[in-house]
Amino acid sequence: MKKLVNDPSFVVREMLEGIARTAPHVAVLGDENVLIRNPLPSAPARSVAVISGGGSGHEPAHGGYVGQGMLSAAVCGEVFTSPSTDAVLAAIRASAGPNGALLIVKNYTGDRLNFGLAAELARAGGIPVEIVIVADDVSLRGHTERNQRRGIAGTVLVHKIAGAAAARGDALGLVAAIARSAAENLGTMGVALDGCTLPGVEKAGFRLADDEIELGMGIHGEKGVERTAPMAAGVLTETLLANIVEDLALKSGERVALLVNGLGATPQMELAIIMRDAFESLSRRQVVVERAWTGTFLSALNMPGCSISVLRLDDAKLALLDADTEAHAWPGIGTVNRQIRIEPAFSAADTRAEAGATPADAASEHWMRLLKPALDAVAHALIENEALFTDLDSRAGDGDLGASMHRAAQAIIAVPQSALGSPGSALGALSTALRRAIAGSSGPFYATALLRASRTLGETAQPGALDWAAAMRGAAEAISELGGAKPGDRTMLDALVPAVEALENAVKSACPVGEAWAQAVSAAESGARTTAQMTPRAGRASYLGARAIGTPDGGAVVVACWLKALQPHIDAV
Structure with a gap:
């Protein structure tokens, strides 16, 4: 597989240096694969540090979300591999002040272990730390308890809400509670049209035939819950949303944020069609879409496919989503255009x-x-x-x-x-x-x-x-x-x-x-x-x-x- 890399062993480091070169508000932390806000206020003046991360290959997550109003630091492991405990600990020590740090962790064993151990070490050193686990993958709802599901693209919305709460000066306990509430009211489901290929590897981790798609696909190429025939965009969107709506028990009149996410190799054209169909599907259910975003927010290298995330909203969460951030990968306020057609002037x-x-x-x-x-x-x-x-x-x-x-x-x-x-x-x-x-x-x-x-x-x-x-x-x-x-x-x-x-x-x-x-x-x-x-x-x-x-x-x-x-x-x- 042809890739634009130098040495596969150094792709993460070189990627982070490339990101930092065009983002003046971030820097690479020493020899660690960590992107951190730069400059940070002096330690006594720092608000709660919001830290996330995981394996690389999910760009623009996680480094693209570092910035005032979102993440204080992103800890980037090797491709599809959890970062080390020491790297997480270095990010905590470098970014947290007396107000402590919140770690937002996607629900994978390696991430939970390494972020969890780093939190214990930081607490032992006198730094207050809270952890919020995101497990938004509704495709596994018929197979596992909610606390055992995977964390996938909806995590980006939790980053935004927690980062905004920290930026306005909320205490650690409140920031953590707000982030947990967002995670509990969040559902995501994805679909893959084919596999993805790691740097330095000749072939994709798996291949799908022309007459196959994988429903419920994870973000590391792990299998979904069902392999089935391709569907028209509208049918596929309805399939994904039906699972999300049922899992969240969304009812008529409720308000949501909608995120249509590409997995790395999906054209914007196709993502826009999914957004169109998702908005119409929710509208038919009389669920009000208050904010919506389309793009690639948390990818799986070069995987073709997408995911849909739905977050139940109230006024407090909406205000946090709308708050300013300098994170360069966040697209801004997801204002919904409710009148997309006008009639021509001629008769x-x-x-x-x-x-x-x-x-x-x-x-x-x-x-x-x-x-x-x-x-x-x-x-x-x-x-x-x-x-x-x-x-x-x-x-x-x-x-x-x-x-x-x-x-x-x-x-x-x-x-x-x-x-x-x-x-x-x-x-x-x-x-x-x-x-x-x-x-x-x-x-x-x-x-x-x-x-x-x-x-x-x-x-x-x-x-x-x-x-x-x-x-x-x-x-x-x-x-x-x-x-x-x-x-x-x-x-x-x-x-x-x-x-x-x-x-x-x-x-x-x-x-x-x-x-x-x-x-x-x-x-x-x-x-x-x-x-x-x-x-x-x-x-x-x-x-x-x-x-x-x-x-x-x-x-x-x-x-x-x-x-x-x-x-x-x-x-x-």
């Missing part, structure tokens, strides 16, 4: 006008009957070839062409038949539909081309073959003007321009329209094949240079595809 009439709807008469009904099946044929051809387009684009671009053409097909199918009452209005409606449906480069190119073609035809009620050829010529010119490409640059124009020229020449030679179109299709297919030997000089493929040679341009292949799909319908049009 429904504007939308209908732009779509090109025309009053029904005999002429318009004629065009509707002719154009609808032709456009449907194009749409189905794009859908059937989605995998081909994706493959071609993946070799020389970003791989999104297939998905873009699938969206284009759906947009084409959705164009109302009332918008197809004339050739000009039909092309205009297609331009609007594709502009809205396709992002990236394909959308603007096709929208501009169709708009120019629509203007070329204008109000012509019965365009002839030369009129259609002129509209195609205008479309090609619009694409060239917009993107700056020309034939030979390995783009869609290398199929479209030869097709236009073949159509024009055939029509001027008095070929039947069907035969002329067949020649255009043949020219487009030949042009698309030729792009395989071209060095790209425009578009994203141009970044590859000669490396793109050998594969036809996806955009040119798409042009040949839709031209051929139209062929059976040309004589009728």
Whole structure:
């Protein structure tokens, strides 16, 4: 497994030094793998020190939460390994004053032993110390007592609440009580989509098949409670939340904080979808989400997956969550946006006008009957070839062409038949539909081309073959003007321009329209094949240079595809 490390034996130390380099309020404590607030007030002036930690590999936990208003120190063991007793003791001695220290410990045997022994040694040295154990993993609720469950991502919320209580000057006993109350009203459940890989190890600790996920996964790669088939995000979210809600006995009208946490390799896109579904699920239960955060807060190296944490709130806990902190990994107040949609300023009439709807008469009904099946044929051809387009684009671009053409097909199918009452209005409606449906480069190119073609035809009620050829010529010119490409640059124009020229020449030679179109299709297919030997000089493929040679341009292949799909319908049009 490729990793950006120097020596696996020193990853923790080097990581801590890297964190400290961009966080002026923290420092590494001597030779210990401890990050500590810097500077600290003089010992007599210090508030209760809040200390946490555990094995490394959970970044940004725990070092990212060191700072005024959160942790006084983070004790970082080797990857997935509890820190030593001496390291914990060093953190206590360095950060605690007469007001003592609170240790927040996730419920793992190694952490409990080493933090517990360090607490005893500190007390023997005259430092008051309290310990709060976090055991928020509700996935184990059917197997173990609550005090035997694992501590996972919800621990970060306990850090925040305890750190804020300490920062406002609460005594050790009160800070500990507040932290215990938070831990007792906290539930978390996670899911893994695959395993994670430790530095210096060739393979992941475990692997999941493509048709497997692990529910109730811990944060060290330890097994969950059930291996099952993948689920849609909404179903999975509901599964996790149902366990949390039942365990906390949440009732209608209660207030909560919601934390959606990535396990290290989950894109923000997917975490945002989980947040959406979690918020809606809790809202359906009439549970009020007062604060919400989405991101990676406590990871498991490079594990794909996520966890959901829910904390029952009251006004006191809410105030502590909202309190300021300088910890650089805390994202700030998790304000919930309760109105996420606004209506556009333009009217429904504007939308209908732009779509090109025309009053029904005999002429318009004629065009509707002719154009609808032709456009449907194009749409189905794009859908059937989605995998081909994706493959071609993946070799020389970003791989999104297939998905873009699938969206284009759906947009084409959705164009109302009332918008197809004339050739000009039909092309205009297609331009609007594709502009809205396709992002990236394909959308603007096709929208501009169709708009120019629509203007070329204008109000012509019965365009002839030369009129259609002129509209195609205008479309090609619009694409060239917009993107700056020309034939030979390995783009869609290398199929479209030869097709236009073949159509024009055939029509001027008095070929039947069907035969002329067949020649255009043949020219487009030949042009698309030729792009395989071209060095790209425009578009994203141009970044590859000669490396793109050998594969036809996806955009040119798409042009040949839709031209051929139209062929059976040309004589009728």
